[in-house]
Amino acid sequence: MGFDFNDSSIRKYMYLGNFGLEKESLRVNSEGFLAHTKHPFPNHPNIDRDFCENQVELITNVHDSVDGMYGELETLHKQVVKTLFNMPAGREFLWPFSNPPYVKGEKDIPIASFDGKLKGKERYREYLASKYGKKKMLFSGIHFNFSFSDALLEAGYGSSDFDSYTDYKNSVYLELAKKITRYSWLIVYLTAASPVMDGSFFMDDALGKDVLKNYASTRCSEIGYWNAFIPILNYTSLETYADSIQAYIDDGQLQSAAELYYPVRLKPSGENSLENIKKTGINHVELRMLDLNPLSPIGVFKEDLEFIHLLLIYLMSLDDTAFEAFEQTMAIKNLKRAARFDVKDIWIETGWNTAFDVRDAALKVLFGMERFFRNFGNSDWMQLIYSHRQRIAFREFRYAEKIRKEFQKDYVKNGLKLAKQYAENIEKGVN
Secondary structure (H helix, E strand, O other): OOOOOOOHHHHOOOOOEEEEEEEEEEEEEOOOOEOOOOOOOOOOOOEEEOOEOOEEEEEOOOEOOHHHHHHHHHHHHHHHHHHHHOOOOOOEEEOOOOOOOOOOOHHHOOEOOOOHHHHHHHHHHHHHHHHHOOHHHHOOEEEEEEEEOHHHHHHHHHOOOOOOHHHHHHHHHHHHHHHHHHOHHHHHHHHOOEOOOOHHHHOOOOOOHHHHHOEOEOOOOOOOOOOOOOOOOOOOOHHHHHHHHHHHHHOOOOOOHHHOOOOEEEEOOOOOOHHHHHHHOOOEEEEEEEEOOOOOOOOOOHHHHHHHHHHHHHHOOOOOOOOOHHHHHHHHHHHHHHOEOOHHHOEEEEEOOEEEEHHHHHHHHHHHHHHHHHOOOOHHHHHHHHHHHHHHHOHHHOHHHHHHHHHOOOHHHHHHHHHHHHHHHHHHOOO
C-alpha cells in the first residue's frame, strides 16, 4: 500500500507529522556514583522516572515539527540539569551515556517509588527486577514517537479502497511498523553511541569483561534488555496484531503489552493497553532503539531525528510486502548484529542464505533515499542524507568510534567530567 507521493494531493503533506520524545538518563552524585536521593520533580507532567528512582525520564509534548520537539527537549533537559546542580543535599548530574557508571551491586539500584493509585507502577517494577535483574534496567535511551499528519492520512485514505478511515489508518501504521522493524538495524548502526561501559556491570555474572569492547550499542546488543524470546507478531490487522501479543500474555511469557521489549511499538492514544488500542486504534509508532549520545549536550542530535523522519517517509514509498516469522526473527538478529563495534562482524541478512556487509546494505538504502528525495528538490534533505552516508563510508565519523577513542580509558572519571562540564555550561548559560 504505502503512500503514492507522485500524487500531488498526497505529496504536499509528505513532510508533515507529529513528533514526541522520551529521554531517560541516570542521576549521579559529584563522585560519579548513582544518586540515592528522591526524585526531585514530583508531579511534573514532563519529568518522570523510568525503572529506578534515580532514572529521570523527560517526556515532551506532541509537536508538529522536529524543531519544536527538539526545542522542548532542550528546555526540559536544561531545567533538570539546573535543578540537580543546585540540589540542597549536594550537586547531582545527568549521566551522559546509555551505559551506567560504576554500579556497586543490585542494592545500589533503588526501584522507583510511587504512592496511592500509582502504587501498581512500583509493584510492576519489582516484578521486572525479579525477572530480568536490576542492572539491565539501568540502560538508558531515547524513544522517538511519530505519527503522520491527519492531512496526509486523509489524502491517502481518499485515494484508497478502504471503506473506513480508521481501518486505513491502522493499516498504514501496521505497515510502517513492519518496515521500521525490518530496517531497524540501519538506525542502530547509524546512531549507536554506547561502546564503552564499566566492568562493575558484570561483577555478579559470568559474562565478564571480555564483552566490554564488543559493542557499539550495548543496550541494543544481545546482552541488552530483551525478552527471553523473539516475538512473532501478526500484522494482518490491528486485531490479529493485538491478539498475537495477547497470546504471549496468556501463556505467561509477558505480564502485559508494556513488557514487550521490541524495537518498534504501536501505541494508542492514552493508556497503553491492548484493550485500548483495539478500541481506539493506532495513534502512533514508537521507535525504541536510540542510544543517548554523549557527544550532544542534551543526549541526541537533531540531525539524527530529522534523518529518521526522512527514513520513515521513504519506507512508506516502498511496496508493502509480507513479514513472515522467519523475516521477523531475521530483523531482530540484524538489529543485534548492527549493535556490534567491529564492522567486519556485522552482516545483514536479507533472505534465505543471503547476507551483505553492513556498509553495503546501508549504502544501498541511503542511495535509494537519495534517488527518492531528489525527485522533490529539497537540498536540505539531500545534504542530511549525504552526511549520514559519510558516517558509513568513513569509520572515523561513526559515533561509536569517536566515543570509544575519547572515553574507553577512565570511562567513569571522564564521563563524570563531561557531565559536570555540560552542567556548568548550562548553569552559565553557555550553549
